[in-house]
Amino acid sequence: MNNLLAYIPxxxxxxxxxxxxxxxxxxxxxxxxxxxxxxxxxxxxxLVIAAGFISSPPTEGFISTSVxxxxxxxxxxxNIGLRADALSVIFIFIITFVGALIHIYSAEFMRxxxxxxxxxxxxxxxxxxxxxxxLADNLVLLYLGWEGVxxxxxxxxxxxxxxxxxxxxxxxxxxxTRIGDTAMLIGLFLIFHNLRTLNIQEILLLxxxxxxxxxxxxxxxxxxLLAGGMGKSAQVPLxxxxxxxxxxxxxxxxxxxAATMVTAGVYLVAxxxxxFILSPxxxxxxxxxxxxxxxxxxxxxxxxxxxxxxxxxxTISQIGYMFLALGVGAWTAAIFHFFTHAFFxxxxxxxxxxxxxxxxxxxxxxxxxxxxxSMPVVFVTFLAGAxxxxxxxxxTAGFFSKxxxxxxxxxxxxxxxxxxxxxxxxxxLTAFYTTRLMIVVFWxxxxxxxxxxxxxxxxxxxxxxxxxxxxAGFVEWPHNMIHLTLFSDLLHQxxxxxxxxxxxxxxxxxxxxxxxxxxxxxxxxxxxxxxxxYLATSWLQSPxxxxxxNLFKSGWGxxxxxxxxxxxxxxxxxxxxRTDFFDRIYDGIASLNIQLNRFLSLSQNGSLRWYVVGVLxxxxxxxxxxxxx
Amino acid sequence: MSIQVNAVxxxxxxxxxxxxxxxxxxKNILFMLISVEIMLNAAGLAFVAASAKWQQADGQxxxxxxxxxxxxxxxxxxxxxxxxxxQYKTLDIEKLNALKDE
Numbered sequence: 001m002n003n004l005l006a007y008i009p010x011x012x013x014x015x016x017x018x019x020x021x022x023x024x025x026x027x028x029x030x031x032x033x034x035x036x037x038x039x040x041x042x043x044x045x046x047l048v049i050a051a052g053f054i055s056s057p058p059t060e061g062f063i064s065t066s067v068x069x070x071x072x073x074x075x076x077x078x079n080i081g082l083r084a085d086a087l088s089v090i091f092i093f094i095i096t097f098v099g100a101l102i103h104i105y106s107a108e109f110m111r112x113x114x115x116x117x118x119x120x121x122x123x124x125x126x127x128x129x130x131x132x133x134x135l136a137d138n139l140v141l142l143y144l145g146w147e148g149v150x151x152x153x154x155x156x157x158x159x160x161x162x163x164x165x166x167x168x169x170x171x172x173x174x175x176x177t178r179i180g181d182t183a184m185l186i187g188l189f190l191i192f193h194n195l196r197t198l199n200i201q202e203i204l205l206l207x208x209x210x211x212x213x214x215x216x217x218x219x220x221x222x223x224x225l226l227a228g229g230m231g232k233s234a235q236v237p238l239x240x241x242x243x244x245x246x247x248x249x250x251x252x253x254x255x256x257x258a259a260t261m262v263t264a265g266v267y268l269v270a271x272x273x274x275x276f277i278l279s280p281x282x283x284x285x286x287x288x289x290x291x292x293x294x295x296x297x298x299x300x301x302x303x304x305x306x307x308x309x310x311x312x313x314x315t316i317s318q319i320g321y322m323f324l325a326l327g328v329g330a331w332t333a334a335i336f337h338f339f340t341h342a343f344f345x346x347x348x349x350x351x352x353x354x355x356x357x358x359x360x361x362x363x364x365x366x367x368x369x370x371x372x373x374s375m376p377v378v379f380v381t382f383l384a385g386a387x388x389x390x391x392x393x394x395x396t397a398g399f400f401s402k403x404x405x406x407x408x409x410x411x412x413x414x415x416x417x418x419x420x421x422x423x424x425x426x427x428x429l430t431a432f433y434t435t436r437l438m439i440v441v442f443w444x445x446x447x448x449x450x451x452x453x454x455x456x457x458x459x460x461x462x463x464x465x466x467x468x469x470x471x472a473g474f475v476e477w478p479h480n481m482i483h484l485t486l487f488s489d490l491l492h493q494x495x496x497x498x499x500x501x502x503x504x505x506x507x508x509x510x511x512x513x514x515x516x517x518x519x520x521x522x523x524x525x526x527x528x529x530x531x532x533x534y535l536a537t538s539w540l541q542s543p544x545x546x547x548x549x550n551l552f553k554s555g556w557g558x559x560x561x562x563x564x565x566x567x568x569x570x571x572x573x574x575x576x577x578r579t580d581f582f583d584r585i586y587d588g589i590a591s592l593n594i595q596l597n598r599f600l601s602l603s604q605n606g607s608l609r610w611y612v613v614g615v616l617x618x619x620x621x622x623x624x625x626x627x628x629x
Numbered sequence: 630m631s632i633q634v635n636a637v638x639x640x641x642x643x644x645x646x647x648x649x650x651x652x653x654x655x656k657n658i659l660f661m662l663i664s665v666e667i668m669l670n671a672a673g674l675a676f677v678a679a680s681a682k683w684q685q686a687d688g689q690x691x692x693x694x695x696x697x698x699x700x701x702x703x704x705x706x707x708x709x710x711x712x713x714x715x716q717y718k719t720l721d722i723e724k725l726n727a728l729k730d731e
Contacts, residue, residue, distance in 0.1 A: 606729025608661075608722050612652055 005065045005082050008045050008092055009135065011038040012128035016121050023117025032107040035120025039103045039127055043096040049084065050093045054490065061085055061493045064137060078198070083137035086490045090335060091134040091267055094342045098259040099127045101461035105350050106251035108457035109357065113249075119159060123255065126152035130260035134267055139188050139198040142268075146184070149232070149261050150177050156256075157248040169247035176241040180231015184268075187224030190217070204274040213278050222275050222282035225268060226289070233265025233319045236293045240558045242316055243300075246308040250353025253308060257315045258346035263338050266322045270331055273495055277329070283414055287327020291409075291422040294320030296556050298429035302436070303552040306363045307352050310437055313555075314389060315345055317426060321405050324423060328415040330408035331495035332488040337405060339487070340397035340472050344388035347465035351382040354458055355441065359448045365437060370446035377459055379442050381466035388469040390434040390522065391427060393515040400473030402427065406514050407478070407507055413499045420510075424517050431521025439529045480507045637678040644671035658713065658720045662706045669699045 015038030023031060049063075062085035070078045084092065103123060110119050129148025136142035151174075158170030192198055194217060195206045211218040229235070234242035242262070246253055256262060269276060269286060276282055294317045301313035318341050325334035355371065355378060356363060372379045388398035406427065410420035476487035488497075528536045539545045551557060603614070644667055651664025673692045680688020714720055 604729060606726030608725075609653055616649070 003065065004045050004049060005063060005084055005135070006067050008042050008049075008096065009082075009128050009131040011042045011045075012124040012131065014038060015124040016128060019117045019121035019124065023121055026117060028111065028116050031117045031120055035117075035124055036100070036103045036107050038124055039096060039100045042127070042131070043100040046089075046092045046096045050089050053084075053086065053089050054486075057493070070140070076192075076196075076198075078138060078140045080141055081137040082135040083201075084135060085494050087267075087270060087335065087494045088134050090339060090491070091263075092131055094263075094339060095127060095130050095134065095259045098342050098346045098465075099255060101464060102251050102254050102259070102346060102350065105254075105353075105458050105461045106249075108455050109251055109353060110249060115159070119156075119249070122152055122155045122159070123252070126156065126255060126260055130264070133264055137200055139191070139200060139203070142200070142271075143185070143188065146181065146228070146232070146264060149264060150174060150181065153177070153245070153256060153261055156252040157245045159248050159252065163247070166247040169241075169244040173241040173245050176238050177231040180228045180238055180265075183224045183231075184228025187221050187228065190221050190224065194221075200271065203272070207274050207278060211278055214280055215278075218275060219279040219281050222272075222279040223285065225272055225275065226282060226286060229265025229268045229323075230289060231265070232268075233262050233323070234316050235265065235289050235320065235323055236296055237558065239293060239297065239316050240555065240562065243309050243312045243555060246306070246312055250308070250349055250356060253312070254346045254349035254353070257312070257349060258342040262315060262319055263322075263342070266319065266326065266334060266338055269323070269326045270335060270495065273331055276326075277496070280414070283327050283329065285327070287324050287409075287414065287419055290320045290323025290325070290327055291419050291426075292320075293317070294324065294426040295422055295429075298426045298433070299552045300555045301433045302429060303549050305366055307355065307365050307368070307437070307441065308349070308363060310365070310433060311345070311348050311352060314348075314430065314433065315341075317430065318345070318389075321402060321423065321426070324409055324419060325405040328408050328412040328419065328498075329496070330405060330412055330498045332491045333401070333404040333408055333498075335491060335495070336476055336487050337401040340388065340401040340469070343465050343472050344385040344396075344398060344469040347381060347385035347462060347469055348389065350458070350465070351378050351385065351462055354378050354454045354462070355382075358450050358452060358454065360451050362448050365440045367447045368441045369444040370442070371450075372442040374446065374450050375453070378454075378462065381462040382442070383438065384466040384469045386434045386438050390431040391514075391518055393511075393518065395470065397469055397471065397473030400476055400478070403478055403511055403514055404476075407510050408498055410510065411498075411500050411504050411507075413501055415501075424514065427514060428517045428521040431518045432525045435522045435525025436529050439525065443530060478507065478511065480511075634678050634682045638675060641671045641675040641678065644668075644674065656721050656723060658710050658722055658725070661722065662703070662710065665706075666699060666703065669695055669702075 015034050018034055019026075019031060026034070053063075062083055064081060064083040066079050066081040068080040070080050072078070103120075106119070106123065110116055113119060126149065129145045129152055131145070133142055133145030133149060136145060154170045154174040157173050158167050160166050161170075188198065191203060195203055195210060197203060197206065207218065227238075231238045245256060248256075276286065297313045297316035297320060301310050301317060304310045304313060318337070322334040322337050322341075325331075325337060355368065355375070358375065359368060362368065384396070388396040390396075391398040391402040393399045393403075406420060406423050409415045409423045410417060475484070477484045479485075540549060554560065603610070648664045648667035648671060651667065652661050655661045655664060673695045676688040676691045676695070678688075680686065680692075710720065713725065717725060719725070
């Protein structure tokens, strides 16, 4: 089993190498076979490892293998070592399994694209980087995967690079995540400076011995790591890249949102849990960031009209829930939400891709409508995903993962009523915008004719993901219902349990409130967009509502704010310093040489006499020098 | 040794300067070539005088070298002069200035 571990990232890497070297000469079938096959093999291997992990857990709680010795700096040794514990196993399972489904779907979705091989090469590298990130046993290798993920997101968001706006979106994603990456790198330097190691297990062991709880060093380290996570996971204030990242093909969005990239931040915080536990301040910042993000993104998702932007904002919001859970110390709840979210968000994006493709690349939901009858399979699967996103009680996976987060937001020692109420409001918004999306897209009258229907390779992943969106939650039940907690049992080998406050009200009360909130959101969406559609339009007439609407729609004006505060001053400085001071020095040297050249070329006048005089003058000069000295 | 070495050197210097003035002032390449020959002979005379003064054969040897070199130089130079005339139909040094910087 140990030996198999290295093959999980190796196959996607091999796929990437083959496709990037020989992809242009390969037929489309061969490209699809290589690109999809590599991920499928990885998925099978991770299933084997996950099954082994559950049936006969390794005695130490992890399996590890050292692939290569990377480099040595005096006594600091970095190996390419892989280590899979329960947390990593859940991540590699999601990454390879959901990734494989997305790859199968893309084999058909991207069939008519001329850059078929480049697409699969980038996708394979994306999966490989993410696998390295979650399997790394030291932070240097993790950082390699971290940057690889950033690179691939750039390549894939700007995949259709002939459109300038796509390049702009790719640049934005790369630059904004880079802000977080830089902070994280400084965090790594600080860790190394203090602990003299970057091995994750050693850090987790040493940190509690070396730092006292709440000391400023550990808080700084935790906050720098958090900044890295916020960049990758699109949390406020570094969230602005994700809605624009919709410029990429739909399978790319599915991959970024479900399996890779945005969950990297969640993984990092969960992985470094011992560091964060040492700093109560950092923990509360994590939860506040999550709460603020889920609320802001939820508001923005309510008013978007581009189907993929709605889903993008909902992802930001759901990742916000995960951060909230991490912040209150509910580590397993956060990972569980990641687990279920991966299924339904991949499903929603893939289904949205089918819809967009069938309606001649129509993104605007208000020009869709009436798809319930014309695309029944997509309707049923999308409904399953949307229900999971809205956390419909008991029948969807989303409920089982979101309910513990709401509960712990209040009941954990670090939780409080404010966090709980924010999360509850977020749940209401989620239910509302999901209902709005469903009704506008699938009910009503058809506004755009359907071009072509999707084939089997696109439908089968949808069905599998739809089944999982409903059933994946059954592995972990709330404590007061059925005593079945497979997921947290597995994870508690690695992650600490939540410490609860004493004297809490009954958990079922909170579940009831959460369920009612969800239904309230659904009913409101139903009323506004199905029964009394005139209400929403008449509200928009009043200037104050329209102002709020536009504020939400522009994502709370973060883009304008950053443009005004960072981009414009920078452009101003570059404009006034267009003739750079240092350039002047070099320009001066250049023009001096040109002048000297002009002066000296006067002497080359073609007249033999002048040359003879020159020789004489030179000879006289040298003789005079000889005589004088 | 009735002739003073100094007098010979003065004659050599006068010859040299005359040759040099010829190179500078003549317009015809052929005459410039002859002037160069005069300068070479002036140098040769100076070598011979020096060799006579110090009773060393080196100066005489050097003069023979100059003689041989002058012969070779004249043959190459005259060949070039012929070619120049063939190409440009003139030997006026003022007009042969194609190598100047544009």
